[in-house]
Amino acid sequence: MSFTAELSQLMAAVLGREPTLNEMILIPMVPLFVAGYLVEWSSFRLNSGGWGTAQGKPFYLREVIANFSLGTAYYASSAIMNILYVAAVFAFVWEHRIHTIPISFGTVILAFFVQEFCYYCYHRTSHRVRWFWTQHVSHHSGEIMNMSTAARQSILNGIVGTWIFYAPAVFIGFNPDLILGLLGANLAFQWFVHTESVGKLHHWIEWWINTPSNHRVHHGRNSAYIDKNYGGVIMLYDHLFGTYQIEHEKVRYGIRQQIKSHNFLVLNVHEFIDMLRDVAAPGRFNERLKHIWKPPEWTRADHNPIHTWPVKGEHPSAQKPKDTF
Incomplete structure (x- = not known):
C-alpha cells in the first residue's frame, strides 16, 4: 500500500469518512506549520534575546495563543461543515456540471490559474x-x-x-477534488508568507509571487495598504485588476476598528453580531439591509455603528471608504 493510500485510510478512520484532497494536503502539513513557526520564533529569540512578551512584539504570547486557538477551531468547524452540507453542495454541482474537463498536466496548470482567480474573487469580496x-x-x-x-x-x-466562490469552477467541469486540493495547497503556501523574518526579495519575484513582503502589505491598516495584494500564490490578478502595492513603509497590522480582545469566541463572532445589530437598529428597512452587502466601513445616516465589544478606531483620515468591488 502506498503512503498516500495509508494516509487516506488513517484520516478516514479519524474523520469517520473519506478525507477530501484539501484535507489530505492541509492536515498533514500541520507539523510543518508548527515547525516553521518554531524556527521563526527561535531565530527571533536568538537575535533579540527576548520572548516578545510586550504587545506589538512579533511573538506576543496572548496573541499567539489566540491565533492557534482560532486555527484549531477552524479545522474542526471545517470538518463539521463538510459533513453537514459543503461536500454535498460540491457533489451536487459536479453532478450538474456543463462539461467534464479531464485531468492532465495541462488542465492541472489551467486549474491552478482558475483556482487562483476564484481565490482572488473570494478574497477581494x-x-x-x-x-x-x-x-x-x-x-x-x-x-x-x-x-x-x-x-x-x-x-x-x-x-x-465561502464555498460559493469555487462552485463555478466545478460547474464548468473542473473536478472538485482538484480545485479544493489546489486551494489547500494555496492555503498551505500562505502559512509561510505570514512573517517579518524575510525581507524583500528580487523585484521580479515580488512582482509575480505572493511573498512575505507582499502579504505584509495586505495585512496593513496603513492608508496606502488597505485592500491591496489579494493573491494567494501569485500576484497576477492584483496586477490585472489594479490592487497591487509594494511595501514602502512600516506596516501597522490590524483593522481600522480594532477589536480589543483575545477571547476566542469574541474574535470569531464580533463582526457578525455587530452586523446583525446594525441591521436590526431603527431605520428604513432597505437602508438597514445594506449593512449586509455594503463594505465594512459603510454607515447609514442617523445611525452610529454598533460595537458590542470595545474597539479602537482609526482617525477618519486614515480610512479609504469606497462602495464598489
Whole structure:
C-alpha cells in the first residue's frame, strides 16, 4: 500500500469518512506549520534575546495563543461543515456540471490559474462585502505578524458560504477534488508568507509571487495598504485588476476598528453580531439591509455603528471608504 493510500485510510478512520484532497494536503502539513513557526520564533529569540512578551512584539504570547486557538477551531468547524452540507453542495454541482474537463498536466496548470482567480474573487469580496468580512475579519484583527497569524481563521466559513466562490469552477467541469486540493495547497503556501523574518526579495519575484513582503502589505491598516495584494500564490490578478502595492513603509497590522480582545469566541463572532445589530437598529428597512452587502466601513445616516465589544478606531483620515468591488 502506498503512503498516500495509508494516509487516506488513517484520516478516514479519524474523520469517520473519506478525507477530501484539501484535507489530505492541509492536515498533514500541520507539523510543518508548527515547525516553521518554531524556527521563526527561535531565530527571533536568538537575535533579540527576548520572548516578545510586550504587545506589538512579533511573538506576543496572548496573541499567539489566540491565533492557534482560532486555527484549531477552524479545522474542526471545517470538518463539521463538510459533513453537514459543503461536500454535498460540491457533489451536487459536479453532478450538474456543463462539461467534464479531464485531468492532465495541462488542465492541472489551467486549474491552478482558475483556482487562483476564484481565490482572488473570494478574497477581494471578503474585504468589500460585510457579510463575507464577518468571517475574514478574525484573520486581519491580529496586531502582530508571524506564522501563527496564518492560523487566524474563522468558524464562520461554512456558515457565510465561502464555498460559493469555487462552485463555478466545478460547474464548468473542473473536478472538485482538484480545485479544493489546489486551494489547500494555496492555503498551505500562505502559512509561510505570514512573517517579518524575510525581507524583500528580487523585484521580479515580488512582482509575480505572493511573498512575505507582499502579504505584509495586505495585512496593513496603513492608508496606502488597505485592500491591496489579494493573491494567494501569485500576484497576477492584483496586477490585472489594479490592487497591487509594494511595501514602502512600516506596516501597522490590524483593522481600522480594532477589536480589543483575545477571547476566542469574541474574535470569531464580533463582526457578525455587530452586523446583525446594525441591521436590526431603527431605520428604513432597505437602508438597514445594506449593512449586509455594503463594505465594512459603510454607515447609514442617523445611525452610529454598533460595537458590542470595545474597539479602537482609526482617525477618519486614515480610512479609504469606497462602495464598489
